[in-house]
Amino acid sequence: MWWFLKKAQKPVEEKGWTSRVETEEQLLAQVPDMSVLERHETAVKIWLPELMASTLKWVADFEGVSQSNWVRDRLFVYVYGRVAHLAQKIRQERNAIRFSRSAVDRGAGRWVYKVPQ
Numbered sequence: 001m002w003w004f005l006k007k008a009q010k011p012v013e014e015k016g017w018t019s020r021v022e023t024e025e026q027l028l029a030q031v032p033d034m035s036v037l038e039r040h041e042t043a044v045k046i047w048l049p050e051l052m053a054s055t056l057k058w059v060a061d062f063e064g065v066s067q068s069n070w071v072r073d074r075l076f077v078y079v080y081g082r083v084a085h086l087a088q089k090i091r092q093e094r095n096a097i098r099f100s101r102s103a104v105d106r107g108a109g110r111w112v113y114k115v116p117q
Contacts, residue, residue, distance in 0.1 A: 024090070027087075028087055028090065028091065031083060031084055031087040032084070033088075033091065034076075034080065034084060034088050035088075035091065037076070038092075040068075040072070056070070056071070073085065076088070
């Protein structure tokens with residue numbers, strides 16, 4: 001039947017949003033664990049134009065990660081979404097070994113740590 005011939009229906013009352021706040025563990029439980037992808041078992045080699053390769057190197061150095069990890073993160077976001085990526089980063093930070101040294105100089109394009117002697 002044509003949509004403009006239908007009788008007007010009563011609007012359905014929408015349920016209000018609940019104001020319950022979920023904990024971080026409850027939110028992480030809703031996102032699947034992608035720790036299987038952390039092994040980096042497969043190498044993918046692509047050719048990039050010189051300008052794009054130099055830009056990729058600059059961006060990866062600026063963010064303090066390797067070029068492989070930078071591309072891997074962008075592909076992960078593209079395929080699985082930003083929420084899954086953030087959940088995976090939170091899980092990695094919880095399980096990571098924490099060091100007391102902090103990066104001090106990225107001017108040379110690499111992470112340089114000053115070790116007290």
